[in-house]
Amino acid sequence: MSTQSVSTSAPLFETVIGLEVHVELKTETKIFCGCKTTFGSPPNTNVCPVCLGLPGALPVLNRRAVELAVKAAMALGCHINQDCKFDRKNYFYPDLPKGYQISQYDRPIGEHGHLEIEVGGERRRIGITRVHLEEDAGKSSHAADGTHTLVDYNRTGVPLIEIVSEPDIRSPEEARLYLEGIRAVMQYCDVSDCRMEEGSLRCDANISLRPFGQTAFGQKIELKNMNSFRNVQKALEFEVERQTAMLQRGEAVEQETRRFDEATQTTVLMRTKEEAHDYRYFPDPDLVPLAIDDAWLGQLRAELPELPATKRRRYVEELGLPPYDAGVLTSDPALAHYFEAVVAAGADAKQASNWVMGDLLAYLNNRGRSVADAPLAPEHLAALIGEVARDTISSKQAREVFQISCETGTDPQTVIRERGMAQISDADALLPVIDQVIAENPKSVSDYLGGKQKAIGALVGQVMKATQGKANPGMVNRLIAERIAAASES
Ligand SMILES: [Zn+2]
Numbered sequence: 047m048s049t050q051s052v053s054t055s056a057p058l059f060e061t062v063i064g065l066e067v068h069v070e071l072k073t074e075t076k077i078f079c080g081c082k083t084t085f086g087s088p089p090n091t092n093v094c095p096v097c098l099g100l101p102g103a104l105p106v107l108n109r110r111a112v113e114l115a116v117k118a119a120m121a122l123g124c125h126i127n128q129d130c131k132f133d134r135k136n137y138f139y140p141d142l143p144k145g146y147q148i149s150q151y152d153r154p155i156g157e158h159g160h161l162e163i164e165v166g167g168e169r170r171r172i173g174i175t176r177v178h179l180e181e182d183a184g185k186s187s188h189a190a191d192g193t194h195t196l197v198d199y200n201r202t203g204v205p206l207i208e209i210v211s212e213p214d215i216r217s218p219e220e221a222r223l224y225l226e227g228i229r230a231v232m233q234y235c236d237v238s239d240c241r242m243e244e245g246s247l248r249c250d251a252n253i254s255l256r257p258f259g260q261t262a263f264g265q266k267i268e269l270k271n272m273n274s275f276r277n278v279q280k281a282l283e284f285e286v287e288r289q290t291a292m293l294q295r296g297e298a299v300e301q302e303t304r305r306f307d308e309a310t311q312t313t314v315l316m317r318t319k320e321e322a323h324d325y326r327y328f329p330d331p332d333l334v335p336l337a338i339d340d341a342w343l344g345q346l347r348a349e350l351p352e353l354p355a356t357k358r359r360r361y362v363e364e365l366g367l368p369p370y371d372a373g374v375l376t377s378d379p380a381l382a383h384y385f386e387a388v389v390a391a392g393a394d395a396k397q398a399s400n401w402v403m404g405d406l407l408a409y410l411n412n413r414g415r416s417v418a419d420a421p422l423a424p425e426h427l428a429a430l431i432g433e434v435a436r437d438t439i440s441s442k443q444a445r446e447v448f449q450i451s452c453e454t455g456t457d458p459q460t461v462i463r464e465r466g467m468a469q470i471s472d473a474d475a476l477l478p479v480i481d482q483v484i485a486e487n488p489k490s491v492s493d494y495l496g497g498k499q500k501a502i503g504a505l506v507g508q509v510m511k512a513t514q515g516k517a518n519p520g521m522v523n524r525l526i527a528e529r530i531a532a533a534s535e536s
Pocket of ligand 1 (some may be wrong): 081095096203
């Protein structure tokens, strides 16, 4: 340790993080048998001899699983290995009845990809080492009193992809942003519903620290059991602190696997290096190598949608949105789709963005609802924005109309009409009222003529009162000034 002051808040060590993300693919049936993949079925009802690993049962590859895996890998910029194969990863655990998991070892379906994230306004490119296709294991539930464990094999054989990043991530915050980015890409490609609470997106992390400037990696710790994006960031933040303290004390960090403990918000030891597995991979003799021909690959590439990074750029360059807006709107394909529909219905892009990110998201978040259940159709939001642009109602009234429409399901224009909320923006209708107010308030008029700009406010207030607040205030202000000016000149 140097003799420099340690009171500075700048980090003493560089953080190096790599993530392994498991994503369950959205297929109807499992990867090597015809059993359903439905989440939440009664235990051990979606099972057959193949996924139970009974002797003599043979796997048959699900074409759809391959298609979704290829799409996901392509969307992450990976090179697709058109000739790949499946390997057995051997280990014993009760939730793995065959005694091995069918996975991909040295010939994964995709390699050398990347994902771009934006951290504090700066773009960072996180390398993706590989994307491979494999089968999920079952689920063990350990009894609280430690007397027994129950195993549910419904999940056994559900298709998964594992996305392994390069150790390019430099902070817990970047790790969360990367995960959010992966989820967005998977949702855009419609390959997974990415529900972390149902386990269809899971994440393990490797984290090590090293002195700034050192190229060799420090000893890495593997983190497991982080069941939300927030917990991933929390677990990593805890590890940065724990390892920093160890290194400062001159202690060596040992290779360990730790898990996040939600109750204490800390990481706890699961196993040390001595207990590490040797998986003895070898090609699965029950499955022929997988060949993906050019036509198939071309068809899958053509099916890829506009991806979040491209969309983000387009929102900034073509629609003129601030990068922040573009980031929020493209974070979820359903949100981007809604926003685009509002713009397509004629709304100004920035106004549409303000409404979607503001009132709409607030309304949905308060009720725990998703954009798919938005209470207002995009064309109705566009119509509401149009009424404000035409000065029919003020922006304050528009927010009230929005709430009423959301609660009642009545479209905004009907709400405005039925409640008589339309502003009077017709000069012919306003002038008689204005002239009367001017005639009845000579003091305010002379104050205004004497240079008291504020005196006009009292006159505007009188007109608003006379019209029950329906007059367009901006227009009233302008007309009063014009009328007084005309009168004083004559
Ligand atoms: Zn089965």
